[in-house]
Amino acid sequence: MRTKVAIAIAGAVLLFFAVPARAHHAFTAEFDAKKPLKLRGTITRVEWINPHSWIHIDVKNDDGSVTNWMVEGGSPNALLRRGVAKETLKAGMEVLVDGYQAKDGSNRANGRDIIFADGRKLFVGSSGTEAPDERPEK
């Protein structure tokens, strides 16, 4: 049994190294393509953590009650290099999230698009950033 588990692990590892991954982890395992959602809410806190950032928002429901959702973003490292600071996204800001709900039905979503209330897209487009490049311009 132990050997079998070890083999299974090795298999998973092989798959990891053989197939170019799209993200740190399998988003399709965590979120459901059949549960798209759009949320409008107010940021309550932002966890700038690895491997993924989490943006917590309070969303007002139709019956007036409020539900706290957590929305998964990417690694904060690249953002920090691009000059995004904690002040860029802070409690009290209103955002619209277009994403997918967690498969387990909990109030978690991935943020495919996060948009400020005034329509500005958040974290969209990477031109003109200070990110390190690989070929020095001549």
Place this chain on the structure above:
Amino acid sequence: MRGRRWLLVAAASVAVSVLGQAPAANKASAWTPPKTLDGQPDLSGYWTNITLTPLQRPANLANKPFFTPAEAAAYEKETVERNNADRRDPGTDADVGKAYNDFWWDRGTKVVSTLRTSLIVDPPDGKVPALSQEATQRIAETRAAARGHAFDGPENRGLSERCILWATAGPPMMPSFYNNNYQIIQGPGYVIIVVEMIHDARIIPLDGGPHLPKDVRLWMGDPRGHWEGNTLVVETTNFTDKTAFQGSSKDMRLVERFTRTAPDTIMYQFTVNDPSTFAKPWTAEIPMHQTAGPLIEYACHEGNYAMTGILSGARADEKKSAEGGK
């Protein structure tokens, strides 16, 4: 015997680099790198291996080892557009898999400065050599054993999801989709390579000592380094069977060569020696360029909520299929 084999590999690598000489490498060979206080060629600083160039040459570029500058620009434009995570395809797994807006990603926008069409320089077709029958069988067996168990528990998930090891750390060190950053630190008798992803540090002794006993196996293998002129040569053995690079076995002997060819460039070359997997050794080359520090901490495990999310997602899927897919 081991020393002789090593020399042969080193000689082969030199031959490869001479035969497969890239224009940029030629130009830089006249430059002499500065020395550290204790007299080592100075590789210290912050470096990145970010690139759009794939490990293997794409089929449509067969027989074309180098881009012209115009072809490189066209390839870069096309690849950046293809990679763009801002493109939406609502309601599909592909859309979920793109995860989040492109601003979070950092896959690079350029091909390697040598304008090679693949990172692999030998064999000349730019492809990973065919797997041996033994390796094909080994991989098929491990995959078969894993089938149906991918979500049993955290131990069944890949090493990156478990915050254990990232492909950028290797070895060999391969570019990935973000945080492709390294810091090289040198001191008497040691070179240390700190990898930003999952904050791994490779501590490479230069004392010429033997490798660890064969029964000691390490996630990143057991490295031993020495200088050949201005080139740091690192031989790594003692890998585990829990990792595999392009199908390699735990007995892979990896030889990496770091040569600072210009103030802002280290030519990083690695040769995979693994006779049970590949009939011949093969070599890849990635120019690493200087980048701004510092490395940013990547404390992975503590905030890895996704692991819970993935496993609870699998449990939800199982429940759903048990209820007849309702």
